[in-house]
Amino acid sequence: MEGERNSDEKESALRGRSPTTASQDGGERMSEVPFAQRKVEEGKVYSGDGVLGYLEMMEAQAHELGLKQEEKEQQEKKLNRLKARVQELRARRDELRAKVELQEKRLLDKEGTVTDPAQPSAQTVLEWKLKGVRATIQFFYLTGISGKLTTQGVCFCISTAYEGTYMDSYYVDILTKPEVKIQLHSVPVFIPLEQIAKKYLQTDIRHFLSVLSDHLNAYVGRRHQAEQLEEQFSDRIEGTLQRNSLCNLLVFNYNVSKNSKTFLFNVRLLYGDLCHSLPTEAIISCTSGTLPLLAEKAAAHSYAFRHMALHKAFDSLINAKEGQDQTP
Amino acid sequence: MDKSVYQVYEDEIQSLEEEIKLLAEKYEDIQHESSFFSDEEVQKSKEFFQREFQGGHKGHGSQLYLIQELESLERDLSFSMNFLGVQITGHSKKTLEKTAIRTVATHSVSGKCRFLSFCLEFQLTETQNMYNVSASITDLSIAMESGQQSELSKLVSSYLKENRPGYEK
Numbered sequence: 001m002e003g004e005r006n007s008d009e010k011e012s013a014l015r016g017r018s019p020t021t022a023s024q025d026g027g028e029r030m031s032e033v034p035f036a037q038r039k040v041e042e043g044k045v046y047s048g049d050g051v052l053g054y055l056e057m058m059e060a061q062a063h064e065l066g067l068k069q070e071e072k073e074q075q076e077k078k079l080n081r082l083k084a085r086v087q088e089l090r091a092r093r094d095e096l097r098a099k100v101e102l103q104e105k106r107l108l109d110k111e112g113t114v115t116d117p118a119q120p121s122a123q124t125v126l127e128w129k130l131k132g133v134r135a136t137i138q139f140f141y142l143t144g145i146s147g148k149l150t151t152q153g154v155c156f157c158i159s160t161a162y163e164g165t166y167m168d169s170y171y172v173d174i175l176t177k178p179e180v181k182i183q184l185h186s187v188p189v190f191i192p193l194e195q196i197a198k199k200y201l202q203t204d205i206r207h208f209l210s211v212l213s214d215h216l217n218a219y220v221g222r223r224h225q226a227e228q229l230e231e232q233f234s235d236r237i238e239g240t241l242q243r244n245s246l247c248n249l250l251v252f253n254y255n256v257s258k259n260s261k262t263f264l265f266n267v268r269l270l271y272g273d274l275c276h277s278l279p280t281e282a283i284i285s286c287t288s289g290t291l292p293l294l295a296e297k298a299a300a301h302s303y304a305f306r307h308m309a310l311h312k313a314f315d316s317l318i319n320a321k322e323g324q325d326q327t328p
Numbered sequence: 329m330d331k332s333v334y335q336v337y338e339d340e341i342q343s344l345e346e347e348i349k350l351l352a353e354k355y356e357d358i359q360h361e362s363s364f365f366s367d368e369e370v371q372k373s374k375e376f377f378q379r380e381f382q383g384g385h386k387g388h389g390s391q392l393y394l395i396q397e398l399e400s401l402e403r404d405l406s407f408s409m410n411f412l413g414v415q416i417t418g419h420s421k422k423t424l425e426k427t428a429i430r431t432v433a434t435h436s437v438s439g440k441c442r443f444l445s446f447c448l449e450f451q452l453t454e455t456q457n458m459y460n461v462s463a464s465i466t467d468l469s470i471a472m473e474s475g476q477q478s479e480l481s482k483l484v485s486s487y488l489k490e491n492r493p494g495y496e497k
Contacts, residue, residue, distance in 0.1 A: 083337065100351055103359070131360050137404065146408050
């Protein structure tokens, strides 16, 4: 039985048909015949196994060719699909471009509102209104304090910003019945939320949110300054910047030069007011004995840190014009 | 066949899909920003669908959902306005630039803060970065009713000056 099958396969291989592909599409492939002839002409006769070996080699090669042919067809199909998709998308893109151009032209021709000449559908009106309401809600989000009604109370969102750029948002979910209570919140643990709530929540929710917002805004401001200092001046800071989670205590070291000598300044910034993003104290120290020499410089640096944003203060200090003291 | 042959087409497909998305959004934005419907028209539209639904017409489920969504958001907005004491009487937006990475729009907001009328204008830039969208405000201007002079307008103009970049509170 097996022997019979084998000889059949070899016969078809000899005739130039690959057994596998023939069964798949039922067609004959003629290309393998000249190939086989070429092989014989090249002198690649497997004399070791004789005819059997030769037939096996033919079969393998025909099989391989069949696979390659299949692969080629698949690739062509894929390419055609991609080409068709590109055509389709180009057409849609051009259509949209024309639509937008027409719209813009209409706007220029007719100053002001351009409502569709045909009576707008109720659907259009409502969708327009919905989009507008969403935009105004976004505006309230931008003001820093906004709220969304929940089944049992209100979920407030405090969005923070520093120098015009928005930072993280924090949520406080407040229950109003039977009493005013915070159910959930995303305020970091190092912000004194409980203290603030204890003081204001029951009497004046607005005040509570305002104070909380001040704390959060100041915190993100301090954090941003510390991050900017690390990012922009990592090469000028000796060692690493040390800070606590609340970012109200920062310690770092940097080099200053005077009279062609280099000294190491250690800065300790204390932000005593948690609602502020500037330090209340900027203590500068250096290796013992040298401070009297550098007292003036230290005082100037301390002043800068207390009155300007950290990364900007540092920038101005290291880029200060060469005076009597030479560069810092 | 070389993989790079596919890549050329695949790249073009991706870029076309992005462009189509932006163009569609631009069309919607212009459509929205240049339309205006009065509160009466909005009310009539709501009533139209509510009547249709009551009349037993099928297929208005999505419109009713639209009305529900609208009313829910209007309630939230009304709450925020009452809570903060700021009533917004007008808000319009004009998109100046829109790419896959950045959207810039100017906003005009008019309203009343308790008894004071104001008009606020600013430019909002939203930039898509790796993890989220970052937003920043520039060119903020606040105009108040000329009647309320002296202290308040001084406060407003000093606030605006202080909040230019470079100043620290």
